[in-house]
Amino acid sequence: MSGSLRPKPPKAGDTLPAIPRPRHGNAPKAPDADLAPDPLDALAERLDGFVAAAVHPDEVAALLESDGMTDDHIRLAYGRADSFALAEDLYARVARRHPAPQAPPAGARFAGLANCLLRGLVFALPGLAYVLAAPLLAGEPGRSGLPGGTVPLLAGALTGWVWNQALSHRAHTWLGLGDRPAAARALLTGAPPGALAGAGVALAVAAPGETPAAVFAAGQALYLAAATVLLVLGRERALLGALVPLAGAVPAFRWDLPDPLRIGLLLASLAATAVLAALALRPGLRRTAAGRGGPPRAASLPYGLFGLGSGLLVLHAGTGTTPVSGAAAVVALTLSMGPAEWLLHRFRGESLSRLRTLTTAREFRRAVTGTLVLCVGGYLTVLTALLLAATPLRPGAPRPELPDLLALLLVGAALWLGLLLQAFGAVLGAATVCLLAAAAQTALPGAGPAATGGAAAVLAVLTCVLLVRPTAHRP
Template identity: 70%
Template sequence: MSGSLWLKNGTMRDTLPVIPRPRPHGGAVAVADGPYEAPLGHPAPEEPYADDPLDELADRLDALAADAVHPDEIAAILESDGMTDDHIRLTYGRADSFALAEDLYARVERRHPEPAAPRTAPWHSGLAGCLLRGLVFALPGLAYVLGAPLLAGPGTGPLLAGAVAGWVWNQALAHRAYSWLGLGDRGSSARALLVGAPAGALVGTVVAALAAAGPGAWGVVVFAAGQSLYLGAATVLLVLGRERALLCALLPLAGAVPAFWYDLPDALRAGLLVLSLTATVAFAAIVLRPGPRRPRSGPPLTASLPYGLFGLGTGLLVLHAGGGDALVTGAAPVVALTLSMGPAEWLLYRFRSESLAGLRTLTSARAFRRAAAGTLAHCLGAYLAVLLALASVGTLLWPGAPELGGIRLLGLLLVGIVLWLGLLLQAFGAVRSAAAVCTLAAAAQTFTPTAGPAVAGAAAAVLAVLACALLVRPTAHRV
């Protein structure tokens, strides 16, 4: 306070404000002999505040305290530094390490470091590699152009039956081989392929032979046997990451391009087919080196069954998208769908990679749901744009291909949605749901061919609901 001071002679002069002396831990109190008052013209002697030892401790532990998410973490640091409760009471005026830690936690601003993004995303794949896989998926279609003279007898029905049987078998075989690779056992994966690929070729040949029972069907059976043998060998090369070797083996089929406009000799057609098949089988035999057997239990066989059913459903849907004669005049949509599997695979990786990035950067489940739904819509739209472009170009270049438009185009795009969403759900472990939807849709379209767009649309809607329900949850993207 301030006031006036009466002198002995009765005069009065002003006084300076009272300067309270500091307590050790803050606050102003008067000393025992009263407040100190300095007369005008004589400033009070400076009495600097004593440094708070807690400030020095906060500076020393700044980095550690800033990372803490609870005061107990700081208390653990203090105790590990050898601070006893007696030392804390004498030095810092706090009851114990927990009280001191709470003060430090309140003084130091939180500075949690952002998680560093990995140098290479765990779900990253180059576009070139995915396009290569799409190319090797589509090139075998040229074999049907070269083998057209052999298909004149019973038609393409036996070949379709053998192809579907091969798809089912090799989808399940690929899953089993990949499961062994996931366990780090490449030798067991190679042994599964060594046993399963020839068995699948035999199954496909028998199914085609039964479907082609009758006189004059030997040519179709021979072609179906080669088709089944190729599917098994190609599965080996794709599972073991030998896409370039498979592409080299398929290059002779490029000789089918002139066959669109010119009648090639039968010997040349057969020679190109045999050369490509022989190269594929030879490359597969070279890469199959099982090595010594390890006594360990592997994945159950039943775990691969849903993948086989998924191959059955998607294979039939692709064939239905090509119309009644999918291997000849209606092959343009089928080729577009198979070629689109390369970009589809890349977009699957893109979706998962962006979802993982969202887990690192977004701070709420609601924000993640919105971001995941937007990414899903973006990737699906990009895939449909690619499929539409491939189908348009293929229709223009494929001789005798029917015009792509109206119901035919709608059915193709709906089948594309089913394929991409089914593959996405399969990649996230929901293969049973995807297989059930695709298999039921394929069965319905087989028995009621005229209801193709309606069936594909219903399947696409169901898969879209399943994908949105599963993939907007942050827990679905943990790796």
């Protein structure tokens, strides 16, 4: 092992240091049976590098279990009850030796920030499509006091969020296995049905007179599918180029544009996004792109449910005290996804750094908790700044009131903590909490702050319970 790096627990397929097994049967006896060497000493010597760098005995237990050491074998060979008891003895026998951390390269703290900000921008720019389409969708008031066409638009968007969140997870799993053609194949087979599902749901729920909104929702479904392909495959800059025609919406904030121009700009952006996505999916057409086995499809379901829950929370945030403040809240949340992603990377990076340098589990818990507080505080600060910047985009927009700001910050905290849990694999808990909060807001619209506040509190507790453990950050 390198003297400057912490030994990493083995991954699937890696070869562990040879763990000695006591001899049985006809093994030669020691010269003095009373002084026979303890097999645990030999095991501690073999695993010295791993155990010395561990922050907690659970890391050692995970190492033993990854080698296939069962509790029965441990009781027979080492006289300990299970892998955890054996790990505690090994941890106690080996002195802690943590290598001095390497100095981070210049600019490492802000590595990836530009790409995350780019992703935040491409998340937000599609909102200009609604500005362009607003006069085309205007009509009689719709159901439940909502503007006409709102129901098909929301139904199509939620369907797309759920489907594409699950599809993204499945494709990212293939990318994690190093099989990019298989990831393209998964997107090629999954994106078209997702677009059809979103369009079909929007058309199915459209009431008489809402046909223009349903057609727009169908185009929205196609865009969501194509954008998912480009984002998963790392083509953010190509997607940004495809969204350039939507910049024509900027004059529409003050002047009325001809309907043919509005339609032309929308179709140009949609066509460019679809073409770029089709080009990116060409590797998925190869015969060898199907992959073997692959991740189970059911594993992606919780990610789709989290997309539903978080999407509903964002939509509820758009129903602020005034339509203007609600629109500004949605813009702020969308733009904040870029900084949010960067802060997620920072949290993981800082946690891994502490895992390599700290010597006790208590120190690690304290350091990770402090990093978590800083990241959440940083995200909420950015979200506040974005809300204040987005509010004046429309002439005569009032400043956001304190209740609106607090409600937005609660939603933001719940979303960021949910994304953090999702990044560490605890997506089912995050999805459940977000869905319950969204359901409470739907059933009792006045309970919005209480529901999102409760969700943020529960997610904070789950985060502290799960992510202060060293084993949660094991590479």
